[in-house]
Amino acid sequence: MEQKSQDFSSKKIVLIITTTVFSFSSSTTAFFSMGLSSLFWLALAALFYFIPFALINSEFTSAYPKSKGSLYQWISENLSQRIAFITTFIWYSSYFIWMMSLFTKLWIPFGIMLFGKDISKLDFIYGIPTKWILTLLCIVGVIILTTIIKRGFVKIARWLVIGGICMSILVFITITSNLIISFIHPDQIIPNIKSSIDSPTFFETDKLTGFAAQLPFFIFAITAFGGLDTISSLIDKVGNKKNKFSKAILIGGVLVFIVYFLDILTWSMGSNFVEVHSQVDQHLGNLMYGLMDVLSKELASSLHFSSGATYFINQLFIRFTALTLFVSYIGLLATIGYAPLKVLIQGGDSSLFPKFLLKENKNGILVNAVHTQALIIAVFVVLLSLGSALVSSLYNQLTLMTNLSRSLPYLLIALSYPFFKAKFKGEYMQLIKHKWQIYFLTSSVFLCVFLAVSFEVYSTFINDGFTSALFLIIGPLLAGTAANIIYKRNQKRKLQVQ
Numbered sequence: 151m152e153q154k155s156q157d158f159s160s161k162k163i164v165l166i167i168t169t170t171v172f173s174f175s176s177s178t179t180a181f182f183s184m185g186l187s188s189l190f191w192l193a194l195a196a197l198f199y200f201i202p203f204a205l206i207n208s209e210f211t212s213a214y215p216k217s218k219g220s221l222y223q224w225i226s227e228n229l230s231q232r233i234a235f236i237t238t239f240i241w242y243s244s245y246f247i248w249m250m251s252l253f254t255k256l257w258i259p260f261g262i263m264l265f266g267k268d269i270s271k272l273d274f275i276y277g278i279p280t281k282w283i284l285t286l287l288c289i290v291g292v293i294i295l296t297t298i299i300k301r302g303f304v305k306i307a308r309w310l311v312i313g314g315i316c317m318s319i320l321v322f323i324t325i326t327s328n329l330i331i332s333f334i335h336p337d338q339i340i341p342n343i344k345s346s347i348d349s350p351t352f353f354e355t356d357k358l359t360g361f362a363a364q365l366p367f368f369i370f371a372i373t374a375f376g377g378l379d380t381i382s383s384l385i386d387k388v389g390n391k392k393n394k395f396s397k398a399i400l401i402g403g404v405l406v407f408i409v410y411f412l413d414i415l416t417w418s419m420g421s422n423f424v425e426v427h428s429q430v431d432q433h434l435g436n437l438m439y440g441l442m443d444v445l446s447k448e449l450a451s452s453l454h455f456s457s458g459a460t461y462f463i464n465q466l467f468i469r470f471t472a473l474t475l476f477v478s479y480i481g482l483l484a485t486i487g488y489a490p491l492k493v494l495i496q497g498g499d500s501s502l503f504p505k506f507l508l509k510e511n512k513n514g515i516l517v518n519a520v521h522t523q524a525l526i527i528a529v530f531v532v533l534l535s536l537g538s539a540l541v542s543s544l545y546n547q548l549t550l551m552t553n554l555s556r557s558l559p560y561l562l563i564a565l566s567y568p569f570f571k572a573k574f575k576g577e578y579m580q581l582i583k584h585k586w587q588i589y590f591l592t593s594s595v596f597l598c599v600f601l602a603v604s605f606e607v608y609s610t611f612i613n614d615g616f617t618s619a620l621f622l623i624i625g626p627l628l629a630g631t632a633a634n635i636i637y638k639r640n641q642k643r644k645l646q647v648q
Contacts (some may be wrong), residue, residue, distance in 0.1 A: 160394050167402030169314035170381050170485070174474065176374040178438040180410070181417040184604050185346035186368055189414055191364065196407045197369035199598035202591040203560060206567050207378050212396040212579035213570070218259035219497025221559055225496060228566040228573060232637055235498055237562045239633035240626050241379070242490040246523070250530055256479050257287045262439060262472035266465050285535035290500050290526050294583060295480065296524040299488045302513030303384065306488060309481035316474040323467070324442075325412055327449045328420030334452045339419050348420035349427075366609040369602035372557070375406065379559055383489040385450065393579040421445070425504040438475070442467045448492055458622065481585035491519055519591045554606070555626045557599050564595035 180188035210224045217223045221241070226234035261269035272280050298305050332339050341381065351363050378399065429438035446467035449461035495503055495516055503519075511517040571588050580590055603622075611619035 160398060162307075163395055163398040164402050164405070165314040166307065166310045166406045167378075167381055167398055168409070169317045169478075170310065170482075171375060171377040171402065172317070172321075172406045173374060174317060174471075174478075175438050176370075177321075177410055177413045178417075178441050180367075180370070180374065181346075181368075181414045182430070182437055182441065184351050184364065184389055185345060185349060185423045186414065186418040186509050187347060187351065187364065188367065189411060190370070191371040192374065192407070192410055192414075195368065195375055195598065195602075198594045199372050199560075200375040200403060200407070202594045203375075203564070204238075204378060204399050206564060206591055206595070207382055208393075208396040208399045208582055209434045209578060210563070210567075210570065211382050211399065212393045213576060214451050215461050217497075219493050221379060221563055222493050222497030224570065225562050225566050228569040229497060229562070233562065235502065236630050236633040237559055238490075238494050239636075240555050240629040241559045243496045243629040244625075245486045246492045246527075248556075249483060249525075250527055250534075251527050252479060252483055253288050253291055253508050253527060253531060254284075254534070256291045256476070256483070257284055258478040259472035259479065260287075263476060266469060268439070278520065283537050285532060286370075288531045288535075291483075292524050292528045292531070295483050295487055296520055298480070298484045299520050300511060300513065300515050302515060302519055303488070304464065306481070306484040309484055313474070313478040313481040315415075316470075320471060320474045321409055321413060323470070324445065325416045327445055328416035330561060331420040331445075331448055331452050332416070334374070338422070342420065343418050346423040364611075365605035368598075369557070372598060372602045374410070378403075378564070379486060380489050383493045384480045384485075396579050421448070438471055439468055442471045487520070487523065488515070491516065491523060495519055499640070501644070502636060552623050554603055557603055557631060558626055560594055560599050564592045564599075567592050 180192065184191070211220075214220070214223055219226075219238075222238045223235050224234075225237055258268055258270050269275060270280060270284060274280060275283050298309065347493075351367070382399070426441065426444060429444050430437065443464060446464040447460065450463050455463065495507060500508055507516065507519040507522065509516065509518045537648070568588050571582070582591065605620050607622050610622055
C-alpha cells in the first residue's frame with residue numbers, strides 16, 4: 151500500500167526546493183571559471199529561463215496536484231503520449247548516467263570528512279589499491295541508497311532537509327567569511343572585483359577566446375538552476391493544499407538567485423581571482439575544497455590567528471564542506487534514484503514495462519525496478535574500476551550525451567504549456583492569463599535552452615573536434631529512438647490482442 155501524502159510545512163518545502171536547485175559546487179565553479187562575469191550569465195538564465203520555467207512549473211503542479219507522472223502527464227495530456235514517453239525516457243536515461251557519475255564521487259567527500267584530504271588521489275591505502283577500496287565503497291553506497299529509497303519518500307525527504315540545513319550553514323560561512331575579509335581589507339575590494347571581471351575565463355583556449363569563450367558557460371548557468379523537474383515529480387508525496395508546493399517553487403526560485411548572487415559577489419570581493427587560480431588545483435570536481443582551503447587561511451591571516459587556530463579553522467572549513475556535500479549527495483542520489491524511475495513507470499502506460507517491475511512494497515516504492523536499477527549501476531561501477539579502455543571511453547561519451555539529454559524535457563514542457571492553457575478547464579493557480587505572456591514564457595524557455603545547447607555543441611566542435619560534438623547530439627537521439635521502438639512495439643502488441 152502506498153504511503154499517504156505527507157503534510158510538510160511550507161518552510162520545509164521551500165528549504166528542500168531551494169537547496170535542491172541551488173548547488174554550492176555550481177556556485178564555486180561559477181566564480182572560479184568565470185569570476186564576476188558569471189553573474190551576467192546567471193542573471194540571463196534566471197530572467198529568461200528559470201523564472202519563466204518556475205512560473206510554468208507552478209501552474210502545472212497546481213493543476214495536477216496528485217500526479218505520479220508530473221512531466222509525463224503534463225506532456226501526454228497536452229501534446230501526445232508518444233512524445234511524453236520518449237521525453238521521459240530520455241530524461242530518465244540522463245539521470246541514470248548522472249547517478250553512475252555521482253556514485254563514483256560519493257566517497258571523495260567522505261574521505262575528506264574523515265582524513266582532511268582526498269584519499270582517492272592515493273595509489274594505495276593500507277597496501278590495498280585505492281581503486282579497489284573505492285569500488286567496494288561505491289557498491290556499499292549503491293546498497294545504502296537503495297535501502298533508503300525502499301523505505302519511502304519520508305526517509306528521502308529527511309536527507310533532503312538535513313542536506314538543506316548543512317548547505318544553508320555552509321553558504322552562510324562563505325558569505326560571512328568573505329565579508330569579514332573585505333571589511334578588514336577594504337582597499338582590496340575594488341582590485342579584487344576588477345581582477346574577477348577582467349581576467350581570462352576558465353573556458354578560454356587557443357581556439358576559443360574573448361566573448362566566444364564565455365558562451366559555453368550559458369548551459370552551465372541553466373543547469374545551475376536545474377532540479378525543478380525532479381522535485382516537482384514528488385508533488386504527489388508532499389501534497390499541495392492551497393497551492394503550498396506551487397507557491398514554494400516561486401519563493402524558492404527567488405531565494406536561489408539571491409544566494410547565487412551573494413555567494414559569487416562576496417567571493418569576488420574577498421578573493422583575488424588571479425591569486426586563487428594560482429593556489430587552487432583547476433580540477434572542477436574538487437574545486438570547492440580548494441577554495442574553502444584558501445578562504446579559511448585568508449580569514450585566519452586577516453584575523454591574525456595563531457598557527458594552531460589557523461589549522462583548526464582550515465580543517466573545520468574543509469571537513470564541514472565535505473560533510474555538506476556527502477549528505478547532499480545522499481539526498482540527491484536518493485531523489486534521482488527514485489523520482490525519474492517513478493515518473494517513467496507510473497506516469498503513463500504501465501504495459502510498456504515487464505510486470506515484475508511494477509511491484510510496489512508497503513511504502514509505495516517500485517521495489518523490483520529499484521533493485522534492477524541498482525544492479526545495473528553496480529555492474530557498471532565494477533566495469534569502470536577494472537580500467538577497460540572500451541568501457542571508460544563509452545562512459546565518457548555517455549557523460550557527454552547527458553548535457554543535451556537533461557535539457558530536452560525543459561523544451562517539451564515549455565512547448566506543452568500553451569496547449570495546457572488552452573485545454574485545461576479545472577481550477578488551478580493561474581499566474582499567467584494573457585496570451586502574449588503565455589507565448590513569451592514558452593519562447594523564452596525554448597530559446598534559452600536551444601541557444602545554450604547550440605553554444606555547447608559549437609564550443610565542443612571548436613575545441614575537441616567533430617566526433618565529440620557529434621556525441622552530444624547522438625545521446626538523446628539514441629535514447630529517443632530506443633524509446634520510440636519500445637512504444638511502437640507496445641502499441642502493435644495491443645492491436646494484436648484486440
